[in-house]
Structure formats: C-alpha cells, structure tokens
Amino acid sequence: xxxxxxxxxxxxxxxxxxxxxxxxxxxxxxxxxxxxxxxxxxxxxxxxxxxxxxxxxxxxxxxxxxxxxxxxxxxxxxxxxxxxxxxxxxxxxxxxxxxxxxxxxxxxxxxxxxxxxxxxxxxxxxxxxxxxxxxxxxxxxxx
Numbered sequence: 001x002x003x004x005x006x007x008x009x010x011x012x013x014x015x016x017x018x019x020x021x022x023x024x025x026x027x028x029x030x031x032x033x034x035x036x037x038x039x040x041x042x043x044x045x046x047x048x049x050x051x052x053x054x055x056x057x058x059x060x061x062x063x064x065x066x067x068x069x070x071x072x073x074x075x076x077x078x079x080x081x082x083x084x085x086x087x088x089x090x091x092x093x094x095x096x097x098x099x100x101x102x103x104x105x106x107x108x109x110x111x112x113x114x115x116x117x118x119x120x121x122x123x124x125x126x127x128x129x130x131x132x133x134x135x136x137x138x139x140x141x142x143x
Contacts, residue, residue: 016045037084047082047095054124055080058099061122066114072105079142096133102142111138 008023013031017039021028031046033039059078066073081098101118103111115136119125128134 017043020049047084050095051080051082051097054082054097054099057124058101058118058122061118061125062101062103062114065117065121066103069114071103071110071114073103074105075102076104077102077142079139094132096135097128098135098137100137100139100142102139104140108138 009020009027010023011018011020011031013019016031016033016037018031019029020031029049030043032041032043034045034047035041039045055078058080059076062076062078063073066076079100079102081100083096083098085094085096086092087094101111101115103114106114115138119134119136125134
C-alpha cells in the first residue's frame with residue numbers, strides 16, 4: 001500500500017474509561033464504557049467512534065462512485081451501527097456492522113449497484129471484509 005495520509009491518536013487513562021486525542025488536537029474526547037457494558041455512559045466509546053468513521057468513509061466512497069456514474073446523489077446518507085459482543089466459543093470480543101444506505105433520488109437497481117461498488121472501494125469495508133460481519137441495507141432515509 002502506498003500511504004497517502006496517516007492519522008495519529010493517543011488513548012490514555014483506563015482504556016474505555018479514559019481519553020483519546022489526535023496528535024493535531026482536532027479530536028479530543030473523554031471515553032466511557034456504555035451503560036449496557038456496566039459503564040457510566042458519560043463519554044463516547046470506541047464503537048461510536050468506529051460507527052462515525054465507517055459511516056463517513058462509506059458515504060464518501062458512495063459519492064465517489066456516484067459521481068463517476070453521474071448519479072443523482074441528492075439527500076444521500078449512510079448510518080452505521082456497530083455491534084459489540086462476546087465471540088462464539090467464549091474467548092474474547094468482536095464487532096459486527098450494519099450500514100443503512102439512503103439514495104432516495106435513485107431507483108432501487110441503480111442504488112443497489114452504487115452501494116455494492118462503494119463497498120468494494122471503501123477502506124473501512126476493505127479492512128473489515130472477512131474479519132467481521134457487515135450487513136448493507138438500502139433504506140429510504142438513513143437514521
């Protein structure tokens with residue numbers, strides 16, 4: 001891979017109950033385990049950060065392929081859900097993702113085609129492929 005950009009961040013404190021900040025200071029967040037995992041829920045968590053990154057990256061990939069095909073991308077959006085859970089077999093934890101893709105200005109066939117093409121070029125999709133379940137769903141409005 002030819003590196004085009006490198007993001008740098010530091011996590012400190014108690015991991016999920018600490019803080020994270022980017023080297024350039026543009027990201028600076030308090031972290032807290034969600035209530036569902038026994039935490040206070042008073043900060044963001046790694047899964048929320050991953051969901052935001054995947055949604056933004058996939059939407060960008062969608063817009064790249066859409067522009068190449070001169071597709072109408074009016075009101076397009078991507079919502080990501082990142083699921084955290086215990087792995088089958090009882091050792092360790094894993095993630096799964098659901099992406100809801102809205103392309104309301106396109107007919108279903110064109111929207112599905114763009115969604116699949118975006119899934120092939122999105123860096124997050126490429127890094128997760130074969131490593132975690134990722135479900136893609138075409139929706140009228142992403143929420």
